[in-house]
Amino acid sequence: MQAQEDHLLMRSVRGGDVGKLATLYARHQRPLFNFFLRLTSSRPVSEDLVHDVFTRILKYRTSYGDQEHFTPWMYRIARNAHIEHTRRRRLEVVADPETQREPVSQEPGPEQRAEFGQSVALLRRALAMLPEDKREVLVLSRFQNLRYEEIARILECEVGAVKVRVYRAVRQLEQIYNELAGEKAS
Amino acid sequence: MNCEQATEFLPEYWDSVLDDIPRRELEAHLATCHSCREEALRLKAFWMRLGAIPDEAPNAAGRGRFDALLSDYKRAARTSRFDAFLENWWPRRPVAQMACAMATLVVGLLAGHALTVDVQRSGEVARLQEEVSSTRQLVALSMLRQQSATDRLKGVDWSDQIPRPEPQVVNALLETVNYDDTVDVRLAAVDALRRLSTRTLPTGGTVRSQMASALSRQDSPLVQIALIDALADSRAPEGLTAIRRVAELNTVNPAVRAHAQAVMERIGARIQ
Numbered sequence: 265m266q267a268q269e270d271h272l273l274m275r276s277v278r279g280g281d282v283g284k285l286a287t288l289y290a291r292h293q294r295p296l297f298n299f300f301l302r303l304t305s306s307r308p309v310s311e312d313l314v315h316d317v318f319t320r321i322l323k324y325r326t327s328y329g330d331q332e333h334f335t336p337w338m339y340r341i342a343r344n345a346h347i348e349h350t351r352r353r354r355l356e357v358v359a360d361p362e363t364q365r366e367p368v369s370q371e372p373g374p375e376q377r378a379e380f381g382q383s384v385a386l387l388r389r390a391l392a393m394l395p396e397d398k399r400e401v402l403v404l405s406r407f408q409n410l411r412y413e414e415i416a417r418i419l420e421c422e423v424g425a426v427k428v429r430v431y432r433a434v435r436q437l438e439q440i441y442n443e444l445a446g447e448k449a450s
Numbered sequence: 451m452n453c454e455q456a457t458e459f460l461p462e463y464w465d466s467v468l469d470d471i472p473r474r475e476l477e478a479h480l481a482t483c484h485s486c487r488e489e490a491l492r493l494k495a496f497w498m499r500l501g502a503i504p505d506e507a508p509n510a511a512g513r514g515r516f517d518a519l520l521s522d523y524k525r526a527a528r529t530s531r532f533d534a535f536l537e538n539w540w541p542r543r544p545v546a547q548m549a550c551a552m553a554t555l556v557v558g559l560l561a562g563h564a565l566t567v568d569v570q571r572s573g574e575v576a577r578l579q580e581e582v583s584s585t586r587q588l589v590a591l592s593m594l595r596q597q598s599a600t601d602r603l604k605g606v607d608w609s610d611q612i613p614r615p616e617p618q619v620v621n622a623l624l625e626t627v628n629y630d631d632t633v634d635v636r637l638a639a640v641d642a643l644r645r646l647s648t649r650t651l652p653t654g655g656t657v658r659s660q661m662a663s664a665l666s667r668q669d670s671p672l673v674q675i676a677l678i679d680a681l682a683d684s685r686a687p688e689g690l691t692a693i694r695r696v697a698e699l700n701t702v703n704p705a706v707r708a709h710a711q712a713v714m715e716r717i718g719a720r721i722q
């Protein structure tokens with residue numbers, strides 16, 4: 265239902281009613297921000313990339329086709345924005361102290377909370393160490409609520425290839441996580 | 451269903467969104483294959499654990515930036531008619547044309563001077579970058595020859611960080627694709643070679659021609675699919691010939707053959 269609404273809104277934007285983009289922004293800002301956050305591990309960079317995506321949507325609004333689906337189209341733009349960002353900053357190590365903080369869980373006690381925070385921090389670190397292409401397909405499939413057909417459209421490949429890549433990515437991520445957990449324990 | 455086909459369905463199985471028929475086939479396979487069952491259970495637990503990474507709320511300032519973007523866009527749309535008027539006016543005034551030409555000449559001279567100074571400064575930076583690159587090449591070569599698969603994977607990662615790797619590193623990656631015992635290491639090497647596909651080798655031929663030869667030697671469907679994707683990206687004739695051969699061979703894994711056929715169709719090369 266929301267996909268159809270998004271499509272109609274984007275068609276209005278394409279037709280010149282650019283004010284409708286505000287509704288699309290309100291709906292997609294948060295998932296898009298978290299997509300970039302899991303790819304870059306940096307809040308400021310993710311904020312900039314979200315802004316970049318909506319700037320591009322405005323700029324290329326006339327290229328939105330009648331047969332498009334808004335979410336995969338937006339993620340294709342997001343992916344290109346991220347690739348360009350990575351090219352520009354390939355040699356730069358992003359170390360944003362703001363993202364190093366550990367989330368606070370409200371229910372468990374202090375010990376459980378510390379253990380939970382460590383586990384999440386370790387997962388984040390392992391995710392950041394995963395090669396970019398694998399991190400991208402894993403984030404799209406595990407966190408963005410996208411179907412494999414949509415991911416295939418975003419990555420411009422076969423659905424079967426997406427499934428194999430997701431499996432490879434999670435397997436490698438688990439390996440990295442175990443290595444980090446081992447280092448931490450020793 | 452065999453072990454490799456089973457891997458394709460696991461993430462959907464973990465999310466309980468797998469269709470009935472493949473789910474039943476997968477469960478039948480897991481019931482009989484101890485190693486797959488063990489891996490599926492272990493990775494499912496890890497897949498679920500990934501859900502512990504929470505979503506974060508973006509900064510409220512983002513909304514302000516977006517509103518400003520929209521306002522600017524609307525204002526620009528209003529002023530574009532005035533810009534169009536200026537564009538029409540500009541070329542018809544010979545005096546203005548002359549002034550513009552002079553200004554462009556002066557700006558060009560100044561920019562040329564500034565760039566020359568930058569080139570001299572960038573010489574030192576380039577030398578430093580060369581030294582870092584050379585160290586990375588040595589590390590990558592050494593890691594690729596290690597006994598441990600994890601170390602060899604790290605070696606592939608190192609090679610990927612070198613902007614322009616030496617021929618020895620490229621050859622080591624090609625040898626890894628052809629002869630490494632571990633599928634994961636071979637896959638990583640294929641990924642690393644993708645960006646180097648147009649490189650010419652000292653022994654003749656290009657990296658992509660070597661990757662095309664490697665496709666016929668592979669016994670792992672995962673590596674074959676990765677090579678097909680890499681060759682399809684390069685769109686080179688030798689790569690397409692190798693993919694077409696796989697698409698026509700009845701002896702290769704059906705999933706690989708189907709993937710090769712789909713790739714050929716996608717890039718518009720008909721299978722004769």
